[in-house]
Structure formats: C-alpha cells, structure tokens
Amino acid sequence: MNWHSLQDFFAMGGYGTYVWGSFSVVFALMLLEVWLLGRREREAQAAVTVHDDEGAA
Amino acid sequence: MNQPYYSTANGARRRLTVFTFASPRNFYHLAGRLIPWFAALGVLTGLAGLAIGMLVAPTDFQQGDAYRIIFVHVPAAWMSMLIYMAMAGWAGFGLAYRTGVSSIMASALAPTGALFTFLALWTGALWGKPTWGAWWVWDARLTSELILLFLYLGYMGLHASISDPRRADRAAAVLALVGAVNIPIIYFSVYWWNTLHQGPSVTLGKAPTMAPAMLAAMLLMVAAFWCYGIAIALRRARCIVLERHGSAAWLRRRMK
Numbered sequence: 001m002n003w004h005s006l007q008d009f010f011a012m013g014g015y016g017t018y019v020w021g022s023f024s025v026v027f028a029l030m031l032l033e034v035w036l037l038g039r040r041e042r043e044a045q046a047a048v049t050v051h052d053d054e055g056a057a
Numbered sequence: 058m059n060q061p062y063y064s065t066a067n068g069a070r071r072r073l074t075v076f077t078f079a080s081p082r083n084f085y086h087l088a089g090r091l092i093p094w095f096a097a098l099g100v101l102t103g104l105a106g107l108a109i110g111m112l113v114a115p116t117d118f119q120q121g122d123a124y125r126i127i128f129v130h131v132p133a134a135w136m137s138m139l140i141y142m143a144m145a146g147w148a149g150f151g152l153a154y155r156t157g158v159s160s161i162m163a164s165a166l167a168p169t170g171a172l173f174t175f176l177a178l179w180t181g182a183l184w185g186k187p188t189w190g191a192w193w194v195w196d197a198r199l200t201s202e203l204i205l206l207f208l209y210l211g212y213m214g215l216h217a218s219i220s221d222p223r224r225a226d227r228a229a230a231v232l233a234l235v236g237a238v239n240i241p242i243i244y245f246s247v248y249w250w251n252t253l254h255q256g257p258s259v260t261l262g263k264a265p266t267m268a269p270a271m272l273a274a275m276l277l278m279v280a281a282f283w284c285y286g287i288a289i290a291l292r293r294a295r296c297i298v299l300e301r302h303g304s305a306a307w308l309r310r311r312m313k
C-alpha cells in the first residue's frame with residue numbers, strides 16, 4: 001500500500017486533477033454508453049412488440 | 058469424420074460452419090448467451106486491475122503518480138486500433154459474402170471504437186500536460202490517432218446518411234477498408250518518425266521493463282476493456298438485428 005491517508009490517495013502525489021480527470025471521464029462515458037444502449041434496446045424491443053400487435057389485429 | 062455441431066435456440070442440432078452465425082437468428086441467440094459472461098469477466102478484471110493499479114502498484118520514480126493514467130490510457134488506445142481492425146474485417150467480410158450480420162457487427166463496433174479513440178486522446182492529454190508540459194502536440198502518434206477518430210465518425214456519418222441499410226453497409230465498408238491503412242501508421246509512428254510519444258510500454262517476446270504490479274494492473278485493465286468492447290458490441294449488434302429484422306416471425310415469437 002502506497003497511501004498513508006485518504007487525502008494522500010486523492011492527492012495522487014500532486015497529480016490528482018490529471019489522474020482523477022482521466023479515470024472519471026473514462027468510466028462515466030463507459031457507463032453512459034451502457035445506459036444509452038439499454039434505452040435503445042428497450043425501444044427496439046418495444047417496436048417489435050408493437051409490430052406484432054399490428055399483425056394480430 | 059466428426060462434424061462439429063451447434064445447438065439452436067429451440068434445441069435442434071445443426072452442423073456448425075463458418076456461416077452458421079451469419080443467420081441473424083443464430084447470431085441473436087449466441088450473442089445473448091455470451092454477453093453476461095463477457096460483462097461479468099470485464100467487471101471482475103476491471104475491479105482487480107483498479108485495485109492493483111491504484112493501491113498496490115508503486116509510484117513511478119520519474120513520472121510520480123501521473124503514470125497511473127496509463128492504466129486506462131494504454132487499454133483505450135489498444136482497443137481503439139483493435140476495434141478498427143475488427144470493424145474493417147467484418148465490413149470487408151460483409152462486402153465479400155453479402156452476410157448481413159457481418160455488416161451489423163461492423164456497425165455495432167464503430168461507436169465503441171470512436172469512444173475508445175476519444176478516451177485515448179483525452180487521457181493522453183491529461184498525461185501529457187504534467188509529463189511533457191503540453192496537452193497536445195502535432196506529433197505523428199497523436200495526429201494519426203486523431204485521424205482514427207475522424208475515420209470512425211466518417212464511417213458512422215456515411216452509414217447514417219444512406220437510408221437503405223444494405224447499401225449503407227457497402228458504402229461504409231469501402232471507407233472502413235481504405236481507412237485501415239491508418240492503423241499500421243499509428244502503430245509504427247513511434248518508430249518511423251521522431252515522436253514525442255514514447256515507444257510501446259509492453260512488447261511481446263521482450264522482458265517487461267516495469268514493476269510486476271504495474272504490468273499486472275495494466276494487463277488486467279486491457280482484459281477488462283476487451284471484455285467491455287466485446288459485450289457492448291454484441292449488445293449493440295443485437296439492437297441492430299431487432300431494428301432491421303423486427304418483422305421476422307422468429308423475433309416476434311421471441312418478444313411475446
């Protein structure tokens with residue numbers, strides 16, 4: 001373990017802005033992609049179901 | 058001779074060939090079974106990589122703790138090139154064999170490839186500022202990576218601008234294949250030109266030059282990004298199958 005305290009960990013030896021600025025954007029955009037894709041999937045599934053109702057009517 | 062078999066969605070056994078998963082139905086089923094495994098493996102390797110990289114790996118004697126950015130920068134940069142090669146490969150296969158699912162895979166990879174390219178540039182800038190003293194330089198490695206981002210955006214833009222999806226597949230495939238020439242340029246740029254960007258951190262067949270914990274963290278993060286890329290591309294491909302083949306009887310039965 002390199003860190004003596006939580007502040008020490010967040011400071012990243014003075015490079016906190018750069019390190020956390022990298023990691024936060026990487027994981028935020030990955031989560032955003034997963035969320036957007038989930039929405040697209042639900043819409044596409046709903047469209048297939050709607051199609052089916054039209055066929056039955 | 059024993060032929061390999063494949064179990065279809067309804068349990069029937071079919072002979073497995075190169076074209077088995079060119080059927081949207083077989084592909085949709087297989088992708089649905091693979092996604093949870095890659096997603097789980099991605100989360101596990103990612104958490105392990107972050108724990109080792111942020112807590113165990115020592116501080117670099119030259120770059121201080123700024124070097125930890127490589128734990129996301131290197132995987133994102135590798136994936137940006139690998140995904141492009143996979144995308145161009147699937148697009149070319151779709152162009153040659155008229156297999157719609159191959160083209161769907163190419164389209165499914167493009168947004169994730171663009172995301173990783175942007176992230177490689179973003180994390181590179183945040184690493185460059187404290188290490189080189191500049192967010193950006195017009196260095197061969199950085200410039201060719203920026204061109205890669207434009208290639209992904211061009212592929213997606215061209216595909217979106219043609220309303221017939223099969224015609225869009227063919228036009229975008231030509232762009233993807235021509236643009237593939239940029240990948241060796243990115244990869245070899247650090248050898249061909251005198252770049253500010255350093256050479257590769259890890260080379261196959263050479264003894265690693267970094268601490269074991271650093272290497273372990275980086276390889277775990279690479280594995281995590283691989284799994285993420287595979288899982289998300291398969292999921293997007295399933296969406297595109299739904300959007301394109303929504304009127305197929307097998308999909309309507311499945312969605313009930």
